[in-house]
Amino acid sequence: KGVKLTNNSWGGGGFSQGLYNAINAAGQAGALFIAAAGNSSANADTSPMYPAAYDLPNIISVASTTRTDSLSSFSNYGLNSVDLGAPGSDIYSTTPGNTYATYSGTSMASPHVAGAAALLWSQNPTWTAQQVKNTLMNTGDPIAALAGKTVSGKRLNVFNALAAANLPSVTVSVSPASVQEDGTTNLVYTFTRTNLNLSSPLTVNFGASGIANAAPVGSDPADYTVLTGSAVTFNPTTKLGTVTFAAGTTTATVVVDPIADTVQENSESVILTVNSGTGYIGGSPNTATGTIISEEGFTTYFSDDFANNTKGWTLGTEWQIGAATASTGQNYGNPDPGTDNTPTADNGVAGVVIGGNASTALHGFYYLTSPVINTSTANQLFFEFARWLNSDYTPFMQNTVEIFNGSSWVNLLPSNFDNSPGVTDNAWTPQQFNISAYKSASTQIRFGFNVTSTGVYTVSSWNLDDVKIYGDGGVTLPVITVAATDADAGEPANNGQYTLTRTGDLSSALTVNIAMSGTATNGTDYTTISTPVNFAAGSAAATVNLNVIDDTLIEGTETAILTVLAGTGYTVGAAASATVNIADNDLLNLPIIDLSANQTVVEGITSPQNVTYTVTLSSDSTDTITVQYATSNNTATAGSDYTATNGTLTFAPGVTSQDIIIPILNDSLNEPQETFNLTLSSPTNAQLGTAAVTTTITDTLVTAATTTLAANVENLTLTGAAAINGTGNAGNNVLIGNSANNILTGLAGNDTLNGGAGNDTLDGGAGNDLLLGGAGNDTLNGGLGVDTLTGGVGNDFFRLGEIGLANRDLITDFSVPADTIILANSLDSTLTGAINPGIKGLSFVSGNVNGSVLNASWFFKGAGFTGGALGNLSGIYVNTSNGDIWYNDSNVVGSYLIANVVAGAAAGMTNLDFVYGV
Structure with missing residues (x-):
């Protein structure tokens, strides 16, 4: 009775709720429990050794250091679970039999701290256990070997600890403990120092933590401002500051002013902590928590503290809901907790075999599944719970926390969650997830685990409490x-x-x-x-x-x-x-720059060929004027239809006109009209007027005069009402007549001749041509090549080309009442024997006179008629089966295919449809 501290150079075994409770009871009575951290060279944060690893404020867990201030090779360590270091390598100590020996281990380091604590407490008998612990941790020597390896990062220094006994102790409190975020009332944190050395000012370091933001985090705004001045400094980014006590005063204050916002959020905490510094030690309490109460509280969609199963959870194999019960028998991790997360009379939790351990038999996932929850009205949505989980790692065991988003289950845990060394919670651990992306009218959550390999450790597995889904309730911001x-x-x-x-x-x-x-x-x-x-x-x-x-x-x-x-x-x-x-x-007073009008150019009419635009000023100027110009594609393409052109025009003083010359390229393709642009920009000492023009490139020469196409122009269109003529070139031409009587001559190439209205003469020339007579009484001369002749409306004459080869000219619209095929010279050049004059072997009613009708005796018509056999009479043979028209020479085996008028027209043909013509 009355013992203030114990040294505990021992350890081993798993978590014991009874031992935990006993050490905690000693702490409540004001006693320190100083314990060896362990000799496994292990990180005690993930591989705890008890009793040093119990998370209790009255425990001082001690690591071992060497005479050179290195961490002993055997010593356990842990940034969160091992408090400080002390000498533990090659320590000279008493042994049984009234002798001495040298030993190493954290069991040698722990007594150094226990002795220092006893000495310090004897000099300061009114101190609390927390003051003794804080002084030992704050006054040690910082060494590199313990940085990041222990809570303090320091090795014990007894001299400094005793010297610190003469230093003031600083504590902190807050009043009021909570305020509304509208800021009409502030959180006031009062720092208090003991009555030592009050004659001088004292600057104390503090840090801020908690849920509330001191500075914006992403789209989440700052929640408060620390009011600064001559006595208070604060950096909202690092959340570190100082507060200075004036000489002669025992208190100093830090004021936290909440920032009002319209963000829906839970109430948020602001925790100020006394940090170590010079000229003081941290007292107890060394932290104070204030709360900012949000004016836009969240809506809770679902919550359960597992007092019972009235919320409708589906319990898979091994899952239970009941009172928290400490377990035993695990060989990895920690036992189940004996109390729930927020102690209540029911002490309810959900877990896997509450008070026991998970089965080690192989099995798929066993789930604890919530009822369906409608979260569709939320904008922001969050899911939180308290976890006490101890689990083996992949490939032996896996764990999931999943949400159903309306169509599929999504695992919220990171992919490496079950990596070695697994999970070994020895305290309730809060968890929170932003599940806004998964809201739906059929939200569910589930917790799961499996066993996938033999050799799995025996573990206590899942314990859950205080599950909550909450959000902004669907409030939509403006x-x-x-x-x-x-x-x-x-x-x-x-x-x-x-x-x-x-x-x-x-x-x-x-x-x-x-x-x-x-x-x-x-x-x-x-x-x-x-x-x-x-x-x-x-x-x-x-x-x-x-x-x-x-x-x-x-x-x-x-x-x-x-x-x-x-x-x-x-x-x-x-x-x-x-x-x-x-x-x-x-x-307003600057000269105006204008481009000349849009132009159309006929491709190939000259070679080389350019289009020229004139740029003019509305008035001369005493200043030098410049303007940028550049071409750009529309349907025409730079490099194939024209040459891209750009640059700067410069008008010297007094000059009012400049030309832009753009080369036109002839691609020898018969294609539709194409266009490109020329644009002016960026004038100096002038303003833009007409700043853009369009050039049209055409393959068709349009004229109202008799014209022969230049060698590189593809097409010709005659305009006006005069009887004029058009002649193509050696290329493939399209010749279009006007409304008068025209003679259109294609020459070489595959040409298209369209007479249009009027009585026209169309001469295809060499090549495979298309002759379109149009309205009027037209004469269509196919010429050499396989031609297509369309007479159109009117009484038309078809003069056929050279015969003697199959697949000759096609007459597409032969009208028996109106149209006529001209015979004679079109055949003479291919026939053998004397011609005297006219067509050999043919006889015309009025002799060889233009327009004379073929004698009926020389006209033959019928299905399959060709006249091809030697000795058949000379004449014109019409095959009514397919519309072929043949000429037969009685002196030659075989016939000559003249044309085709299609079967329908052939059936009605007579000798009157054929006339003599030169």
Whole structure:
């Protein structure tokens, strides 16, 4: 009875709830429990050794150091579980039999700390156990070997500890303990020092922690401000600060001012902690927690503290809901807890074999599954619970925490969660997940585990408490958009205007962040537009006026762009920016630059070929004027249809005209019209007038005069009402007549001749041609090649080309009543024997006179008729089966295919459809 501290140079075994409770009871009675950290060279944070690893404030866990201030090779360590180091290698000590020997181990280090604690306490008998512990940890010597390896990062220094007994002890408290976030009342943290050395000022270091933000974190704004001045400093990024006691005073205060926002969030904590420093030691309590109560609390969609199973959980194999019960028998990790996360009378938890251990038999996932929860109305959604989990690692065992998003299950745990060394919780561990992306009308959560390999450790597995799903309840923030309600401003006094609009909740005033950009300068080209913009309560709109400043600069039209920026209490809509144009009145007296009119060029009419545009000034100038120019594609392509051209035109003083010459390229393709642009830009000492023109490149020469196409021009179109003629070239041409009587001659190449209206003569020439007579009485001469002849409306004459080869000319629209096929010279050149004159072997009613009808005796018609056998009479044979028209020479075996008029027309043909013609 009355023992204030014990040294515990022993350890081993798993977690014992009874031992935990006994050490905790000693702490409640004011006793220190000083324990050896262990000799396994292990990280005690993940591989704890008891009793040193129990998470209790009255335990001092001691690592071993060497005479050179290194961490002993055998010593356990742990940034969170081992408090400080002390000498433990090669320690000279008493042994049984009244002798001495040298030993090493944390069992040798722990007594150093126990002795130092006893000595320090004897000099300061009124101190608490926490003051003794804090002094030993704060006054040690910091050594590199313990940095990041122990809580203090220090090795015991008894001299410093005794010296610190003469230093003031500093504690901290807070009042009021909670405030509303509107900021009308602040959290006031009072730092108190004991009555030692009050004659001098004292500066104390402190740190801030807790859920509340001292500085913005992503889109989450800051929740409070630390009021600073001559006595208080604070860095919101590092959350570190200082508070200075004035000479003669025992207290100093730090004021935390909550920041009001419209973010829905739970109440948040601000924890200030006395950090180590010079001239003082940390007392007890050395932390104080204040709470900022949110005005926009979250909606709870589901919660359960597992007092019973009234919420409708589905319990898979080994899962139970009941009172927390400490377990035994595990050979890895820690036992089940004996109390729930927030101690209540029911002491309820959910877990795997509560008070026992999970089976080691191989099995798939066993799940604890929640009922269906409708979270579809939330914007932000969070899931939290308390976890006490001890599990083997992959490949022996895996764990999942999953959410059903309406269509599939999603695992919320990281992919490496079950990596070695597994999970070994020895305390309730809070967990939180942002599940906003998974909200649905059919949300469920489930916890699972499996065993996938033999040799798995025996573990206590899952314990769960205080499950909660909460969110913003579907409250939608106002959406802010902007439009230029007067977008055309100008010097000297034509002002512009923007209107910002908000949709949604209008009940309160709202501050919206904006920024100004563009070629115009805020405060120079228009009076300064300040940011942010304020909406009055109840107002859906806020206007921002752009008041133009007149100047004498020649600057052209400038833009002023207002952009809505992200902020607190609203979201930015799609229309986030708007532009006002400010016209310059200083351009009025400058010369105007104009391009000459659009042009159409016929490709290939000259070689080389250019299109020339003239750039003119409306008046001469005493200044040098420049302007940029450049071509750009439309349907025409630079490099194949024209040569890309760009540069700068310079007008010397007094010069008012310049030319831009653009080469046109002939690609020898018969293609539709194509266009490209020429654009002027960036003038100096002048202003733009007509700044863009379009060039049309065509393959067709359009004319109202008799014309023969130049060698590199593809097509010809005759216009007007005069009887004029058109002649192609050696290429593939399209010749189109006008409404009068035209003679169109294709020459070589595969040509298309379209007579149009009028009585036209179309001569295809060599090549495979298409002859279109159009309306009127036309004469179509196929010429050499396989031609297609379409007479069109009217009484048409078809003069066929050379015969003697199969697949001759095609007459597409032969009309028995109206059309006529001309015989004679078109055949003479291919027939053998004398010609006297006319066609050998044929006889015409009026002899060889133009227009004379074929004698009926020389006309034969029938299915399959060709006249091809030797000795058949000379004549014209019409095959009514397919429309072929044949000429037969009685002196030659075989016939000559003249044309085809299709079967329908052939059936009605007579000798009257064939006439003599030269």
